[in-house]
Structure formats: C-alpha cells, structure tokens
Amino acid sequence: MNSSRNRALEAWMKEHGYSSNSLAEAVNSAVGDLTGRFGGLDGSSIRDWKAGRVRWPKSATRTALEKVTGLPATALGFVPRGRAPSSTPAPPPEDPVERRRFLAAGTALAAASAAPASATNRRVGTSDVVRLQQRFTEIIASDHRHGGRLGIEQQATSLADEAMALQNSGSASQRVRAHVYGCAAAFRSSAMWAAIDGRRYDDAIVHMREAQALAELAADPAIKFRIWSHAGTLYRHMGRPGEAIAANDVARGLSITRRDPLFASLGLARQAAIHGLARNLKAARRSFDQAQDAMHRADPAADRPVWMTSFYDQAELDSLALTGYLALGDYETAEAHAHRCLAALRPHMRRSKAIATTRLACAQLGQGDMEAAVSTAMSVPADAAAHHPRVAGMLHTFNSRINTVAPNSSTARMWNQHVHTMWKEPV
Incomplete structure (x- = not known):
C-alpha cells in the first residue's frame, strides 16, 4: 500500500546535498561505527524511506541515521510503530x-x-x-x-x-x-x-x-601541531595568507618538528602551499624542496599518531605541491605533481583522490589541453563532484572556463552533456 511521502527527510537531504546513494553510504558507515559491521542499505532503501514505505527503520539503522543527521528520527518524518503519522510540515532549515x-x-x-560522580567512585x-x-x-x-x-x-x-x-x-x-x-x-x-x-x-x-x-x-605537542597546522590551512582556504603563515609558524615552531622530520616536512609543505596562494614562487619552491628533504630524513618506522600515519606521505606532499603550483599558475609543474600524487595515493584516500583529480583537470585546462582536461574532470566520482564542497566549487569554475574559452567546441558540448547528467536532481 502507498503511504504518504516523508517530506521532512526529503527536505533535509536536499538542504544538505545528499542523494539516496550518498545517504545510504553515510548511514552504513555509521552503522559500522555502532555495531562493528558495515550496514546494508542502498539507494533503494533510502527511496523507500522517502516514499513512506518504511515508516520506522530498525534500531541500529535509526540510531546511525540520527548520528549522521544530528536529528532525532521523529524530526526526520519517521513515525514510531503504533503512532499515527503527523501532519506537521518539515522543520525549517537550521538557523546558522x-x-x-x-x-x-x-x-x-x-x-x-x-x-561529578562522587557517589559512584x-x-x-x-x-x-x-x-x-x-x-x-x-x-x-x-x-x-x-x-x-x-x-x-x-x-x-x-x-x-x-x-x-x-x-x-x-x-x-x-x-x-x-x-x-x-x-x-x-x-x-x-x-x-x-x-x-x-x-x-x-x-x-x-x-x-x-x-x-x-x-x-x-x-600533547602532536595534537597541538595538528590544530595549529589545520589553522594555517583554514586561513589559506579563507584567502588570508598572512594569518595562514602565522598559524602554520606556530605549528612549525613546536618541539615535535625538531624531534621528527616527518612533522617538519608536513609543516614545510603546508607553508609552501600558503606561499603559492601569496604568489611567492621563490619561497614556495624553497619550502617544497625543504619538505621533500625532511621527508627523506624521516624514519618510516617511528611511532606516530594515527592521524599522521593515515594521511601524510609522498602522495600528500605532492598534493600540497599541486595546490601551490596551481595557485602560482605554473600549470606544467602542477600537472607533474598531480600525476605523482595520484600514482602514490593509498586506496582509502577517496576524498583526496577526487580533489587531486579535479586539480589535475584544472592544471591541464590551464595549459590549453582541453580534451585531456575534460576527460580528467569527467573521471571525478559523481558523489564527490556533486556533494564535496571543494570539488564541486572547482568543477563549477572549470565549467565556466570551458564555456568561456571554447563555448561551441565538441569538447565543450561533451562536457556540458556530462554536467547535465552529473548535476541533475538525484533520483
């Protein structure tokens, strides 16, 4: 039998940029966090929720959905068994x-x-x-x-x-x-x-x-480094290179960078990317060279926190070099680092692969190689292209440039058809 549609869930998904498939993946991951076993939802499961065919998901799935959305299931339009559906409209978007x-x-x-649990000891x-x-x-x-x-x-x-x-x-x-x-x-x-x-x-x-x-x-000097290094990245993304360098200098000045060359390498690589934003080619090259030298000196067997070992390696150094040289307009060097990055990325770095692939397309377009640029951009996974803010933003800029440089070319038409398919309303 047909039930009334779950308008609240549909509204939340639209506001936060989730398709049925991407929400299923996020909930499956949260189920894995809760139970130790990855969930079994797919896009059709979410479409059943939106259509009202499933009014109250199972306990673990419901808890996982609440962790993903930050809202109770009832606020997402679900109705506990035995309770009549509410006619209350979907809640308005959250006030930022x-x-x-x-x-x-x-x-x-x-x-x-x-x-304080003084009574419990x-x-x-x-x-x-x-x-x-x-x-x-x-x-x-x-x-x-x-x-x-x-x-x-x-x-x-x-x-x-x-x-x-x-x-x-x-x-x-x-x-x-x-x-x-x-x-x-x-x-x-x-x-x-x-x-x-x-x-x-x-x-x-x-x-x-x-x-x-x-x-x-x-x-803890390691977590201090992570926070101040992230602060430098934050200000770089905000287009404030002066504050970015100051924050990153705090990270680079911590004792851990003197004890472990890998931390020194990460600090220098991020500093170089900031110099790229500031259009300081000489400083960027010097910092990248120093970051590479420090990485070569780092002991691969040293004991380090999981956040460091899980992401910082040669591929990430090349990713930061790609970022810096792209900002500098040195597209040929940026492309070289992009290929090195993508060749060395570990399989679990899905987000990083999508970002590096998008930047590679931008570097190729910067050199006027439209066919290669479009082919590369079309290889970016659709979920990242539509829902990752950085990837989506870069692809929108890429789209504008393609249609400005060669609006009537066969390459542009192929890209525009891809865009129409990729960015259409999810089913």
Missing part, C-alpha cells in the same frame, strides 16, 4: 547563528551537564582512553572516505563532549586525565577539519578555539 551558538557552548556545556582508566582512541580512528577513516560532511563534524563534536564528560565521571591519574584531554582535543580538531573541508569556516573557527584550549590541558 543558533548552530554556531550551540557549537560555541560545546565543551563547556558538556562539562557542566555531567555531574568510578575510576577512569586506560581502557577508557583506548576506547576513545578507537573512536578517533573511526572518525579519521570516515573523513578519508567522505570528506567534509556535516555528519562527521557533528559526530566528532559529540565525541569531544563525551570525552569531557568522562573527565567528570570519576577519579583518574594525572596521566590518564592528560590523555582524555588529548582525545577531546583530537575530536575537536577533526570537527574543525570537517568544517574546513566543507567550507563552514565560522564553525571551523569555533572548533579551533575549543581544540586549542583542550590541547593546552593535554600538553
């Missing part, structure tokens, strides 16, 4: 000012709401830290798959609050407390990165300030 106010409350609110120990670190690993993996999704930002924020609540749940050694603060700072830094990657810069600044305060309590 109110959302930033909520984020700013963040850690302090969680700490205040968690009453609970002991916070190493096992709690290990559990939090495992959740952090899951956040990192989700980020590499999906990029700057709002659901990742919200989940990381929630886990930071959970870590802070743990601080008030019982007694702990000074060492364990420092580790818990470090976990909270790590979660906040991931929320910050998801917001940067999704171009939600005001929210990223809120997360940055929370993360910086927590990192000071943790006294």
Whole structure:
C-alpha cells in the first residue's frame, strides 16, 4: 500500500546535498561505527524511506541515521510503530547563528551537564582512553572516505563532549586525565577539519578555539601541531595568507618538528602551499624542496599518531605541491605533481583522490589541453563532484572556463552533456 511521502527527510537531504546513494553510504558507515559491521542499505532503501514505505527503520539503522543527521528520527518524518503519522510540515532549515551558538557552548556545556560522580567512585582508566582512541580512528577513516560532511563534524563534536564528560565521571591519574584531554582535543580538531573541508569556516573557527584550549590541558605537542597546522590551512582556504603563515609558524615552531622530520616536512609543505596562494614562487619552491628533504630524513618506522600515519606521505606532499603550483599558475609543474600524487595515493584516500583529480583537470585546462582536461574532470566520482564542497566549487569554475574559452567546441558540448547528467536532481 502507498503511504504518504516523508517530506521532512526529503527536505533535509536536499538542504544538505545528499542523494539516496550518498545517504545510504553515510548511514552504513555509521552503522559500522555502532555495531562493528558495515550496514546494508542502498539507494533503494533510502527511496523507500522517502516514499513512506518504511515508516520506522530498525534500531541500529535509526540510531546511525540520527548520528549522521544530528536529528532525532521523529524530526526526520519517521513515525514510531503504533503512532499515527503527523501532519506537521518539515522543520525549517537550521538557523546558522543558533548552530554556531550551540557549537560555541560545546565543551563547556558538556562539562557542566555531567555531574561529578562522587557517589559512584568510578575510576577512569586506560581502557577508557583506548576506547576513545578507537573512536578517533573511526572518525579519521570516515573523513578519508567522505570528506567534509556535516555528519562527521557533528559526530566528532559529540565525541569531544563525551570525552569531557568522562573527565567528570570519576577519579583518574594525572596521566590518564592528560590523555582524555588529548582525545577531546583530537575530536575537536577533526570537527574543525570537517568544517574546513566543507567550507563552514565560522564553525571551523569555533572548533579551533575549543581544540586549542583542550590541547593546552593535554600538553600533547602532536595534537597541538595538528590544530595549529589545520589553522594555517583554514586561513589559506579563507584567502588570508598572512594569518595562514602565522598559524602554520606556530605549528612549525613546536618541539615535535625538531624531534621528527616527518612533522617538519608536513609543516614545510603546508607553508609552501600558503606561499603559492601569496604568489611567492621563490619561497614556495624553497619550502617544497625543504619538505621533500625532511621527508627523506624521516624514519618510516617511528611511532606516530594515527592521524599522521593515515594521511601524510609522498602522495600528500605532492598534493600540497599541486595546490601551490596551481595557485602560482605554473600549470606544467602542477600537472607533474598531480600525476605523482595520484600514482602514490593509498586506496582509502577517496576524498583526496577526487580533489587531486579535479586539480589535475584544472592544471591541464590551464595549459590549453582541453580534451585531456575534460576527460580528467569527467573521471571525478559523481558523489564527490556533486556533494564535496571543494570539488564541486572547482568543477563549477572549470565549467565556466570551458564555456568561456571554447563555448561551441565538441569538447565543450561533451562536457556540458556530462554536467547535465552529473548535476541533475538525484533520483
């Protein structure tokens, strides 16, 4: 029998840029976080939800959906079994000012709401830290798959609050407390990165300030480096190279860069990308050369945090070089680094592959090689092209340039047909 359509879910998906397939993938990933086994939804499952054929998803799926969206299932138009459907219209889009106010409350609110557990005599120990670190690993993996999704930002924020609540749940050694603060700072830094990657810069600044305060309590130079290095990236994406260099200099000045050349290499590579934005070719080349030299000196077997080992390698250095030389207008050098990056990327770096492929297309177009540029751009996965803010933004610019340079060419017509298919309303 036909049920009334779930307009609330449809409205949320449209507002946040999800197709049926991409929402299924996000919920499946969240199910995996909850149960240890990846979920089994596909696009048709979500279309059943939108059509009202499924009014109340199973418990684990429902909980996973709530983690992805940050909303209770009832606010998404689902109706518990035995309850009549509501005629209430879909909720209006969230007020961004109110959302930033909520984020700013963040850690302090969680700490205040968690009453000291003096009556329970609970002991916070190493096992709690290990559990939090495992959740952090899951956040990192989700980020590499999906990029700057709002659901990742919200989940990381929630886990930071959970870590802070743990601080008030019982007694702990000074060492364990420092580790818990470090976990909270790590979660906040991931929320910050998801917001940067999704171009939600005001929210990223809120997360940055929370993360910086927590990192000071943790006294962990590795997480301090991550936060200040991300701050440099944030300001670079905002087009503020002066502040980007200043923030990145803080990261590069930490003791960990003197102890471990790999941290020094990452700081130098990101500095070079900032010099690219500032159109300082000499400084960019010097910093890239120094970053490469530091990477060669780094011990591959050294013990490093998971966020570092999971992403920074030769492929990421070449990705940052691609970014810098593209900004400088040195398209030939940018293309060379793009090919090196794509050849060396590890399979789990799906978001990074989509970004590097898009930048390669831009570098080829910059050299006037339209056929190669269009072929490369058409190879970008449709989900990233439509839903990853950075990829979508670059492809929109690419689209404008193609149709300005050669609007009536067969290559432009082929690209426009691809765009029509890729950016049409999802089924």
